[in-house]
Amino acid sequence: MDDFTFKRKSQIRSTGSRLFSRSDTPRNRSNFEGGYVSTSLRKHNDEEFDGDVTEWTMEGTGSRVAYDDFTTIDWIHDFAKERARQRRLHQQKGIRGKLNILFDAMEGWIVVLAVGLASGILAAIIDITSDWLSDLKEGYCETAFYLNRRFCCLGYDDEQDECNEWITWNTALQARSAAAEFWTNYLFYIIFSTLFATIAAYLVKTYSPYSAGSGIPEIKTILGGFVIRKFLGWWTLIIKSIGVCLVAASSLCLGKEGPLIHLACCCGNIIPRIFPKFRYNEAKKREVLSAAAAAGVSVAFGAPIGGVLFSLEEVSYYFPFRTMWRSFFCAMVAAVSLAFMNPFRTGKLVLFQVVYDREWHAFELFFFALLGVMGGLYGALFIRMNLKIAAFRRDSWLRFFSVHEVVVVSVLTSIVSYLNIFMRVNPSELVANLFRECVGGDYHNLCNHVNHWEPTLLLLIASILKFFLTALTFGLKVPAGIWLPSMAIGACFGRAIGLAVHAWHRYNPDFWLFASCAPEGRCITPGMYAMVGAAATFGGITRMTVSLVVIMFELTGALTYVLPIMITVMISKWVGDAFDKEGIYDGWIRMNEYPFLDTKVEYVYNTLASQVMTRVEDLIVITATGHSLDSLEKLLQNVDFKGFPVVHNARDMLLTGYISRSELRYAIDKARKKPGISLSSPCYFSNNLPLLDDSIFIDFQPWMDQTPITVSHKFPMEMVIELFRKMGLRYVLVTNKGQLLGLITKKDMMNKILKIL
Amino acid sequence: MDDFTFKRKSQIRSTGSRLFSRSDTPRNRSNFEGGYVSTSLRKHNDEEFDGDVTEWTMEGTGSRVAYDDFTTIDWIHDFAKERARQRRLHQQKGIRGKLNILFDAMEGWIVVLAVGLASGILAAIIDITSDWLSDLKEGYCETAFYLNRRFCCLGYDDEQDECNEWITWNTALQARSAAAEFWTNYLFYIIFSTLFATIAAYLVKTYSPYSAGSGIPEIKTILGGFVIRKFLGWWTLIIKSIGVCLVAASSLCLGKEGPLIHLACCCGNIIPRIFPKFRYNEAKKREVLSAAAAAGVSVAFGAPIGGVLFSLEEVSYYFPFRTMWRSFFCAMVAAVSLAFMNPFRTGKLVLFQVVYDREWHAFELFFFALLGVMGGLYGALFIRMNLKIAAFRRDSWLRFFSVHEVVVVSVLTSIVSYLNIFMRVNPSELVANLFRECVGGDYHNLCNHVNHWEPTLLLLIASILKFFLTALTFGLKVPAGIWLPSMAIGACFGRAIGLAVHAWHRYNPDFWLFASCAPEGRCITPGMYAMVGAAATFGGITRMTVSLVVIMFELTGALTYVLPIMITVMISKWVGDAFDKEGIYDGWIRMNEYPFLDTKVEYVYNTLASQVMTRVEDLIVITATGHSLDSLEKLLQNVDFKGFPVVHNARDMLLTGYISRSELRYAIDKARKKPGISLSSPCYFSNNLPLLDDSIFIDFQPWMDQTPITVSHKFPMEMVIELFRKMGLRYVLVTNKGQLLGLITKKDMMNKILKIL
Known part of the structure; x- marks a missing residue:
């Protein structure tokens, strides 16, 4: 195993400027990296101990002692660890060193x-x-049951030949009447x-x-x-x-x-x-x-x-x-x-490729804006409803019957869906067909120029029913995504609007709105409305902007429509944000009370660090001197704090560092296994040691964060939040002129934020 | 003028928890916001002074006293100022308040x-x-001199009719022979x-x-x-x-x-x-x-x-x-x-629209990778050469002759360019035509299936000559971009390679490499090679990745080729980075020695804050008490430091705050205009005032940054850089247990970085 990885956090941060208040000889300096300074031991069997020292140095809490489950990580320490590893790596000489560096960069x-x-x-x-x-669901392949319809019927032309290998359940059961x-x-x-x-x-x-x-x-x-x-x-x-x-x-x-x-x-x-x-x-x-x-x-x-x-x-x-x-x-x-x-055998990466030969007209922007508004409303409504249902599911008796619930919802959905052709097919096929232009082939009457109303009505019904079913379904205890259903809902609604506008133009071609249309031929492309509608609902629910527009491009290849899609997505976001600022994922995060510090929200409070911190009176503080292994052990047994600030002494309360519970635990366990260490061995967290001679003591400094980030007690809270967010901290210590006043952890702070919101 | 904008920096940061060591009565507390506390004055004419207090509060250095030219800004303060303004805004009541909030959000x-x-x-x-x-350059419009050729000939069909309104210089001068x-x-x-x-x-x-x-x-x-x-x-x-x-x-x-x-x-x-x-x-x-x-x-x-x-x-x-x-x-x-x-009268946003009907083949990835390598090499070479030329231009006698230089380069370019058709036209037209597929129309023999070698050679020559000319031109004292020339160079080279591969396939259709080509019809699309080549050079020179690929999409609408373009761009970046890590803009920033802290570069040093800081011995430090207007005035006259740390007293050196030169200057000037203030009036930067009675004193606290960000002297330098980068600081103060040890400014730090690199 690569030994660079076992570099301790605290040692990393102190490399280079360790001040020696005693035993500061060149010999000791070189050995000091061990951190485990035991003057008497070193005097007696220097060589033997050396291995141990290295081990003590290498095996840091940052590496072996991992973070507990459901805790926040300390980015700053992890990056410091990584940088130290890098430094160490770059110190290697020779070809092997170069190769190691190269391999590391390639890793x-x-x-x-x-x-x-x-x-x-x-x-x-x-x-x-x-x-x-x-x-x-429809049938099976006679030649090989494990083939799907497309592969089973490979070689048959979709439109002309009848595929005999594919046996529908009808045929299998010999159904006689329609x-x-x-x-x-x-x-x-x-x-x-x-x-x-x-x-x-x-x-x-x-x-x-x-x-x-x-x-x-x-x-x-x-x-x-x-x-x-x-x-x-x-x-x-x-x-x-x-x-x-x-x-x-x-x-x-x-x-x-x-x-x-x-x-x-x-x-x-x-x-x-x-x-x-x-x-x-x-x-x-x-x-x-x-x-x-x-x-x-x-x-x-x-x-x-x-x-x-x-x-x-x-x-x-x-x-x-x-x-x-x-x-x-x-x-x-x-x-x-x-x-x-190539799972779809289309050879294409573009999933719902569309080829429109018509440009969009300025007047259509009005309808696109309408779709944007509807998308935003959809998003806001959906999120509220879905979260209500999810909260009910979580808090009621329903939570014990997750499988039963899925059965019920599935039966309900199947019964309803089968009756509407636009709901029966899977959403991916539906979206692909709704996006498609009416060139060469019809899809369930969508391109029927005589009867506009039937498909329009069916599409509207589909979009409304799908809305409720999706709100019910998303949150069931099965793997479930929300993107495609949202897009399907938007595509249904958009295509319906597109068909309506198309019909309007057909029956009133001279209406002033349609002045920019060419006198003959079609003017409105309903498929485009479906695409814009899908973008609107997708945006309404996730509140993404740039990434959504790019996904829509890559999904459809329709670059000509970048502006309509951008405008719609923007409007959809604005309308959605007017109701709630959060997208569906943020809503779920809030509902589940995950400790997530949203980078998008700006917090404006009139609070100071001193008002939010856990005051020093309520903390357990370790003094740099005066502890023994025994007393530290007892401390760990008696309290369950996750970490302890270290101060110079109880009188001046000058901050020296911070040691987390897991590191302290690990260091104690490690130390107890050393020869010559007893429970009463003194433990130090500082270089200002009292002059003891020949007694064995344990230096805990390498295990301590010697440079914790501190803020003044007058520091405004938003700045503290920024520090947490941008620097990825786990805790900051609050001081006044060097004196420890309190501690703010990320979790504390988030609880405060949640309360205020 | 909106008065929220005149909120002082330091006051912002202290709102809410000001501790009053004296005169802490409810009456005074409400007035204290003024910051300008003058006990005796307040006793006498409270009302009259109130206006003054407000003015003193409102007019902060953060607003009126702007940053000096060629200095770095302090993001953290500016954002704090903005948040304070927001808070103030949200405190407004009534409909007017709501409207103000709405307008502010819309601003x-x-x-x-x-x-x-x-x-x-x-x-x-x-x-x-x-x-x-x-x-x-070619001619003029007879009907209206201010029309360009396209508008002059509007209505004529490009291919069939001769446009009579457009008079070429030939015709005007009646040139007789060819x-x-x-x-x-x-x-x-x-x-x-x-x-x-x-x-x-x-x-x-x-x-x-x-x-x-x-x-x-x-x-x-x-x-x-x-x-x-x-x-x-x-x-x-x-x-x-x-x-x-x-x-x-x-x-x-x-x-x-x-x-x-x-x-x-x-x-x-x-x-x-x-x-x-x-x-x-x-x-x-x-x-x-x-x-x-x-x-x-x-x-x-x-x-x-x-x-x-x-x-x-x-x-x-x-x-x-x-x-x-x-x-x-x-x-x-x-x-x-x-x-x-619609300046181009095409009605399209897509500039170089391409429509390819052919898919790319896996074997072509090899050629695309080759183009990527060439693009990376081009980028690395170009940047080095261009920077060398620019440095020479800057440091030699040439800098006095910027206009003459432009004349010489322009004559040279014109003479050379006119002789090669691919260099004669402007780069935008060239790129558009090189990207275009050979369907319906030829462009200067590019689609000539018999003679491949002539256009290939011309393209290669064009790309090489353009390389040298561009390296010479970019940096001249005229407005000049590098994107399109780079793309043109890449497009020429790419199309040349494309033509070569096409010819190869034409003469050896049975070669194993071309196995995946359809037996009849064309297999290679040289236009695509031009596109990929343009992306490669563009990437090589700027080292952009995601944005470049998206720009290429939007430029050409060719979404099917996302993968080839992505691969090429990635390879181009890798090859370029193997030479120099910096793109052309970063190179220019370095050459001009702009203080730019690159967010892309990772600095790995073995340095501590204490090794980089300006030590306290070399700084001018203000003590919180004991100063008069006169002594501060003298201080400003005698030294030209940009700012001064404030300490509790000279003995303990406990850090109290930091005041910048411009704020101190402004506060002094302001204070001197107040009634009852003399040069000997005592000035305080702290609440721990000595017990003076009835004398007028000036509180500088509101003008001071009372919560400067501090780091421990053992803090590793990379962490300090992260702080500067992520929090947008202008300075940090280095302390040990509350005691001031030194100061690091952004500029100092960048000088250090530049030296080390």
Whole structure:
């Protein structure tokens, strides 16, 4: 194992200027790095102890003693650790040193390469499997049961030939009348949908509760510096992969985009474990996770650039340029590997490719603005309703019956959906067809120029029903994304508006509004309205801007419509923000009370640090001198504080440092195993040692944060928040002229914020 | 004038917890906000003094006393000021208060709307003017001299009709023979080119030296928090607008994209001056500038999203989400207004629209990678060469002859360029034609299937000559961008490679490499190679990634080629970075020694704060008590430090605060105008006042930064850099247990960094 990784936090920060108040001889100086200074021991058997000293130095809490579950990480320490590792690495001489440096620099790229590849391959497998399961609702392949319809009928021309290998359940059961056919299909649709959903719910409940939902709120929280163990582990990866195939094939109103991002992040968590550099550094790990999130969007929508921007705009907390380039690379690799796997056999990365030959007209901006307003309203309403339902689900008896609930919702959805053709098909197919222009082929009467009203009405009904069903579904204990259902709702509504405007133009071509239309031919492109509508609802629900527009491009390839889409998304965001400032993910984060410090919200308070801090009277403070192993041990047994400020002495209360509980624990355990150490051995946290001779003492300084960030007690609270946010701190100490007054931890502060909001 | 803007820095930070060591009565407390506490005066005429107190409170240095030219701004103070203004605003009651709040919230959007509109209109005017000037090299419009060729010949079909209104110089001079025609054209080309360039150079030299170059390095520096007065002022706007039209019409190898960004930023600097909120807050001003930079790219390339990302990735220093949304909006407005002005009469925002009907093949990735490598090499070479030339220009006698130099380079360029058709036309037309596929029309033999070698050779020559000419030209004292010339060089090279591969496939269709090509029809799309080549050189020179790919999309609309472009850009960046880590703008920033703290570079030193700081012995420190107006006045006269730490007393050296020179100056001047104040009046920087009765004293606390950010002397230097970068500090004070040890300013630190690098 690479020994640079075992560099202690505190030692890192003190390298170079350690002041020696005693035993400051050159010999000792060189040895001092050990930190474990025991004058008498060193005198007697210097060589023997040397190994021990190194061990004591190397094995730092920052590396072995990991953060506890559900705690916040300390970015600043993790980066300091990484920098120290880098420095150490660069001190190596010779060819081997150079090679080590080179390999170290490549490690990050290798990891994201692997994560990108894994995400792409996983996404392809999921696409193929869920396609097959989805087709199973209608029939099966006679030649090989494991083939989906498209592969089963490979070689047949879709429009002309009848595919004989594909046996529908009708044929299998030899339904005689049209009514029997209808009921057979209906029944199989309901049965298979519910079966898939139930299995998924059962798997999630039994094996991996973390697999439920989209996972994005949790990923945001994790990237914000919170530790949730197992959320990105093997079990989640396996169960969620299976679950997402099942639910995507069921009739539930949910998408597989969110879960795909979660799965990519699982890869981004598991793969870097091979490298100690990432394994033992939570901050570095988060850099890979940001890249993995980009890869997730890249494979979910075939939108590599959109993925990078999504990672930047929506989920990531700390996004330096290095991470941007890695995300870019990771998303690219994921897209390439998906393209080479080619699960849809279209050879294209663009999912819902549209080719419109008409430009948009200025007057249409009015309708696009209308769609934007509707999207914003939809977002605001949906978020409120969904959160209400979710809160009820969490707090009521319903929480014990998560599988039953899925069964009920699934049956309900299947019954309703089958009756409306626009709800029956899976949302991805629906969106693709709603976006499509009426050139060469019709799709369920959408291009019927005589009867406009039937499809318009059906679309409106579909969008309204889908709205309620989705609000009910998102939050069930199954893997579930919200993007595609939202887009489907917006696309239905948008296409309906488009059809209406089209009809209006058809019947009143001379109306002043249509003056800019060419005198002959079509003027309105309803497919474009569907696209704009989808962008509006998508924006209303997530409140993304730039990344959303780019995702829409990459999804449709319709670059000519950049301006309408931008305007709509902006309006949708404004309208949504007028109701609530938070998108769906932030809403879920708030509901689940995750400690996430939103970088988008600006806090304006009239509060000072001294009013928020935990006062020194309520803290346990360690004095730099006067402790023994025994007294520290007792301290740990009696109180459960997560960390302790260290002061010079109880009288002057001058701040010396800060030691976290886990580091203290570890250092004590370590020390007790040393020869010659007893429970009464004195422990020091300072260089100003009393003159003891020949007695064995333990220097805790290397284990202590010797340079904690301090603020004055008059510091305004918003500045403290900025410090936490931008520097990624876990705690700050409040002092006045060097004197310790109190402590503010990230969690304390967030509790305060939540209370005020 | 809005009085919220006159809120003092230091008062802001102390609101809420001021401790009163004396005269702490309820009456005084309410008055204390005045800061100017004069016990005796207050006793006598409370009412009369009240007005004065308010004035003293309102008129803070943060507002009136602006930053000096060529100094760094203090983001943290500016944001604190803004927050205090916000708080004050929100305290207003009633409908008027609500309206004020609403208007204040809208102000930011109104400003970016205006900036977007102005940028769009300005860009349209520049496009039209430079088109006209450019056509003037060939001839003039008979019906109206101010029309360019396209408008002059409006109504004529380009391909069939001869446009009689457009008189070429040939016709005007009645050239008889082909040789005479050639020489006439050649001569007019040289004369007009040089004339335009010379006028531009003269204008720049005489009226506005800041108009030279692309302006992007300076904008980066300004956005990083440096004050360069007049760089974004009216004169720059006017002269650079005229200059860019002239040089774009000349034959010099430069583009107008960089200057357009600079001009948009000028709008973004001038327009917000109307609003005090921006006028008096340098940090807020920079938020508008970020949006303006996005608008600049938006109009330069018709790439609104690319603009936002450019602003984010390349130029902006501080880019919160609020700024991202505003940039998005600003870029959108700019694009819409440009589209409605429609200077090219194409009705399209997409500048170099391409429509390829062929997919790319996996084997082509090899050639794209080759183009990426070439792009990276080009970038590295170009930057080195260009910086060498620029340094020579700056340090030698050449700097006195900037106009003459432009004349020489212009004549040279014209002579060389006219002889190669690919160099003769302006780069924008060239790039558009090189990207275009061979469908319906040829462009100078590019689609000639018989003779591949002639155009290939011409393209290669063009790309090599353009490389040297551009390196010579970029840095001349005329408005000059580097983007389009770079793209032109890459497009020439790429198309040449494309033609070569195409020829190879044509003569050896059975070669194993081409196995994936369809048996009949064309397989290679040389236009795509040009596009990829342009992206590679563009990337090599600027080292942008995400924003570059998005700009390429928006420029060409070719979304199918996202993967080849991404791969090429990544490789180009890697190859370029292997030589030098810096892009062209960073190179210029370094050469000009601008104080820009690059957010992309990671500094790994083994240094501590105590080793970098200016030690307290070398500083002038003010004690909290014991000063009089006279002694402070003398202090200011005798030393020219920019600021002074304040300590409790000379013995304990406990840090109390920090006061900058300009604030101290202002406070003294202010105080001297008060009645009853004499030169011997005592001045205090602390609440621990000695018990004086009835004497008039001046409280300097409100003018002092009472909560300066402090770090421990053992703090590692990289952490200090992070603090400066992320919190936008101007200085930190180094303490040990509350005792002042030294001071680190941003400038000091950057000097240290420059030395180490």
